[in-house]
Amino acid sequence: MQPTILVIDDDAQIRNLIAIYLENEGFHVLKAGDGLEALDLLSRNEVHLIILDIMMPKMDGIDACLKIREESEVPIIMLSAKTEDLHKIHGLSVGADDYITKPFNPLELVARVKSQLRRYLRYNPSQSRSDQSRIEIGNLIIETKTHQVFVNGREVKLTPKEFAILELLARHQGMVFSSRKIYEHVWKEPMLGSENTVMVHIRNRGKSAETDLSEKCLGSGVQNRMKRKWQSKLSLQLLFSIAVSYVITLFFLGILTHTIYRIEKLSPYFRPISAFAFFLGIVFFAVLFYLIVYRKIEYLKYISRKVMEIANKGFGTTIEIRGNDEISELCRNINAMSLELKNKFERERELEKSKNELIIGISHDLRTPLTSAKGYLQLLKDKKYQSDEELETYIQIAYDRMEMLEDLIEDLFEYTRLQGEIRLNKQRLCLNDILLQFVIDYGPLFEKERLALKSTIPQEKYYVEIDPDKFVRIMENLLGNALKYSLRPSSVWVSLSPKDQGVRLTVKNKTQPIDEENLSRLFDRFYRLEKSRSKETGGTGLGLSIAKRLVELHGGKIWADGEEDVIRLHVWLPVA
Structure with a gap:
């Protein structure tokens, strides 16, 4: 019987590329675009090996790996654009058997697949993890069927949630879980509030460990x-x-x-x-x-x-000041230290998070199209195509991916260049006429996507001083954003209205509901609502950042608001 391999990646071209190489080696291949689809296929098919991407929509690779490991010991090879050692360790610690970074050599991937299959098919475990009813870690014994916990032979009473948290951590020893991950695995729902819910359950059973950690943090x-x-x-x-x-x-x-x-x-x-x-x-x-x-x-x-x-x-707690002697002065110093350290840690955390998001965004967006282009060019080089039509398809895919790389690099250069000193060639122009021209020019493009581009332009003329080339880029990015994310079929409205001794330009479209936090971050560099950063669901995450910088160079403001399934992007410019 041919071994069955499940390929999970949100990029259809990479899925197809891997499938071509594996099928040429005689394997039967199943394909899934996200973790949820993969779990459904696993429940209905016998799979001997999984190739798993990390950054995917709906359910990412880490969560999918954890779910798979609850039921099966099937080999998992993680495939990701995340190249840092920490990411590799994280992937292997949650249950992956191998980790390959993009761009990868398809022949190397095939070799690793064969190596993993040899071991798995020879030593195929007959007992899955779901049958493991007893977990022993030192003097700790966890009976998963009866929900009992014993420490040094003495039973410890836990609530159902406390038991679920303990079991999760025990089954994945060595892995670091965030409060959000613990909440989503135990409560089976997205975490929308604070982390206090999880921390209260953990503190009830782990105050001594937490104290040690806090003392280390305090220094x-x-x-x-x-x-x-x-x-x-x-x-x-x-x-x-x-x-x-x-x-x-x-x-x-x-x-x-x-x-x-x-x-x-x-x-x-x-x-x-x-x-x-x-x-x-x-x-x-x-x-x-x-x-x-x-x-x-x-x-x-x-x-x-x-x-x-x-x-x-944690830092931020303060002491009540009583009197005005040396001890009260000491308390003031402790309060100042506590608040200062809290602020420093929060700033450091935000800076670190921003830096990591930037690095991961650039790495993923560069490596993913490069992986696809390199793989299809390898097929052409090895002449692994069956017909001229297949040859043309491979060439077109590689060419499209090179264009994606070119667009990303251009956006990167544009964004970097805009951070320095930019000289604008401003002209006094009528904003009414410019917007009407955009609606006429972009109308056919929107119609192809089952969208209607409409306008509400007043009769009164509004003149602004703008750099025409830079303003074109602003409009291209705003309309391009509406084109990518609008629900089909629907209408996109471009409107103009006076506001605060200036003029407000608004682009309104229907899309998936967006909460306040995400609305406030729409103009951050590399920020995308879809965390998988799939090319199927969006661009580079730089378009609105570039638009924001260009608007600010013109002395204007840009912001977003909305309700339910309607979002509005506003640009305010001073009238000339």
Whole structure:
């Protein structure tokens, strides 16, 4: 029987390319465009090996791999444009058996497929992961059928959600899960709110581990400095309290002794009474000292609890300021440190996230078309085509992919160039006439896509000072965005209206609902609503970023709003 291989990739050309090479080697090939489609095929077919892309719509490769590993040990070869070591480790840790980066050599891929199949077909496991009813990790035992957990032989009671989280982490040892991933796997729905839901369940069973981690984040050096500073401040407070108590005690002892000495009847008993008075003085000193320092001690205990709260729950927690002494000054410093570190960590996190998105976006968008073009050119080079028609198809695919690369590189150059100093060749032009011309020129293109391009242009003329070439690029990007993402069939409206001593240009179209967060990020570089970055569902993610920069160079503003399935892109320009 021919081994069956499932190829999962959102790019149809790459799916077909891999299928051609595998079918030439005698394999039976199934193809899927996303993780959900792949799981459906797996449920209905016996598959001996899976080739899996990571960045895909609906369900990405990581989630698909986790789902597959819950039921099967079939070999998985991950195929991705993500080339960093961390990405490879992540892919292998969630259950992949091999990892190949794009662009890849199709012949190498075939060789790796054969290698994985040899091992799998020889040592095909008869028991799937779903049959593993007992998980043992050191002194931890998890009974998945009875939902019982034992630590050192003692049963630990868990809620159903806590058990599901523990089982997920135990089945994927060594893998780092974000709160969002844990929520989506355990609650079986997208995470729309904060991460508190997951963290509450984890904290209930993992406070000690979390404390260790938080202490590492806080840093031993910071803690030691705080401890030394506290000790010095506390010593001063204690010395002051002792001195005050001692002086007050001596004062009252002196008065008492002098009074006893002046009373003649008590003179013979002066020594024993003085001894008793001295004893009372010691008791008085102890009580007075306790009363003086009691509030300070309670405040120090409160500060200690809050510092531990900062360490456990994260920076940003503050301590209540009481009084205006050295300890209150120390609390102010701790509050300032907590807030400053919180802000720094958040800024660092945002910068790191932005950098990673940029690198991944560029890498994926360059490598994916390059992989396809290289693969089809390899087919031509090896003369692996059956007819002249197939030859023409391969040439056309390779040519189309080279054009995609050219467009991406041009966008990259354009975006980079716009970050520097740009001289605009401004002219005073009528915006009404320009928009009408665009509607006429782009109308046939929209009609081919079952879209109607319509306009609402007022009779009153609005003149603006713009660089014609740069403004054409703005309009091309706005209309191109509407062309890519509009629901079919529907209408796209271009309108013009006065606003705030200027004129507002609006492009409105019907599309999939977009939430506020995504609307605010539409103009970020390389940002796309479709996280898979598939060429089937969008462009490079630079078009609106370029439009934003060009509008700003003209002294204008650009923004987006919408409701339900309608989105509006607005451009405001000052009138000339």
